[in-house]
Amino acid sequence: MGIGAFLKGAVKGVKGAVKKILPKKDDSKGSAADAKAPLMNSAFVFIKPHANTRAVQDLVVAKLTSKRVKILAEGDIAAAKIDKDKLIDQHYYAIASKATLLKPEQLPVPEAKFEAKFGVSWKQALADGLVYNAIDACAKLGVDADGLDAKWQAAKAAGDMEKFGGGFYGAKLGDGIFVFNGFFMTMRAAFVAPGASIHYYVVEWDPADLKWSEFRGDLLGPTDPAVAPLASLRGEIYAEWKALGLPNEPFTGENGVHASASPLEGLAERANWLKASVSKDSFGKAALAAGVPRKALDSWFVDPRVRVKGGESGSVFDMLEDLDADECLAAMLTIERE
Incomplete structure (x- = not known):
């Protein structure tokens, strides 16, 4: 469920704090009976709708297996299910929660900042029924995702937009209403359009x-496919997009393939997209056995801000990014819990 690092500056310090706390590896060789097999890395990978062709599927399988990555299961999820079950909304929770999952009155809007930007108090705007999340704004204005995005971009160009936090934006549209994260609807539309699938x-x-x-770095490639190594999935899809049957050249938003950024994200994504049982999942089972409460895991699935014991705070997904399974589990045990 990886959406980009909103807290890159803080994350560097948090990840450094995590690494200091992680137990040192013991390179001494014990008996075969004492040796403990390392946890396997397990991730969720999907081809995005714009790139979901047979040729891309064959390429993904070839790239994965060439690096000794074992495919345990695969399949398609159609747009109707993605829409009905709000799977993409949960995947991009930090953004989507403000656009589709929560109503405006449930959002942590900084009231002073809202009033300073828009010249009306937050409470008054709510009382007057002028505030909408993105999905309700579409219904209110009678527009689709592209229609809302056009209004959103116009508000941005006019300077009528404010950032309230990581992945949290509000704008006053020309129609006189306030909308949060209006840009998300175009992202969502690609996944829920009739005939689309992952x-x-x-x-x-x-x-x-x-x-x-x-x-992630070598096999998957960077988020921007234009700078991805040709040997990576995103790099090859970018270079060969016509031959692979894509409708347009890939870009950052449509970069071909998604892959989990950490074992925790992989667990969260399997639980979301496949409704996989956390207690039966290999990494979920290991986390529970190590003493991570199920309540904590559930709360971490939406990427909250957490604090390392005696250390710094930051996004839990960013904190655990790129750690192998054993390291990730050890780091999770350093996170403070309520």
Whole structure:
């Protein structure tokens, strides 16, 4: 469920704090009976709707297996299900919660900042029925995702937009209403358009064969496909998009393939997209056995801000990014819990 790092500056310090707390690896060799097999890395990978062609599916399988990444399961999820079950909304929770999942009165709007920007108090705007999340704004204005995006971009160009937090934006549209995260509807539309679908893979591999950072950096490639190495999935899809049957050249928003940024994200994504049982999932089972409460796991699935014991705070997903399974689990045990 990886949407970009909203807290990159803070994250660097938090990840440094995590690494200091992680137990040192013991390289001494014990008996075979004492040796404990490392946890396998397990991730959720999917081809985005714009790139979901047979040729891209074949490419993804070839790239994964060439790096000894085992495909445990694969399949398609159609747009109707993605829309009905709000799967993409949960996947991009930090953004979507403000656009589709929560009503304006449920949002942590900084009231002073709202009033300073728009010249009306937050409470008054709510009382007057002038505030909408993105999905309700579409219904109110009688527009689709592209129609709302046009109004959103016009408000941005006019300077009638304010950032209230990571992935949290509000704008006053020319229609006189206030809307939050209006841009999300165009992102969502690609996943819920009639006939669209994703093709997913549940994958597993030995961290001795491939570090998580290599899985994302070398095998998957950077978010911007234009700068991705040709040997990476995103790089090859960008270079060969016509031959692979894509309708247009990939860009950051439509970069071909998604893959979990950490074992925790992989668990969260399998629970969301596949309704997988956390207690039966390999990483979920290991986390519960290590003493991570199920309540904590559930709360971490929506990427809250957390604090390392005796350390700094930041996004839990960003904190655990690129850690292999054993390291990720050890780091999760350092997070303070209520």
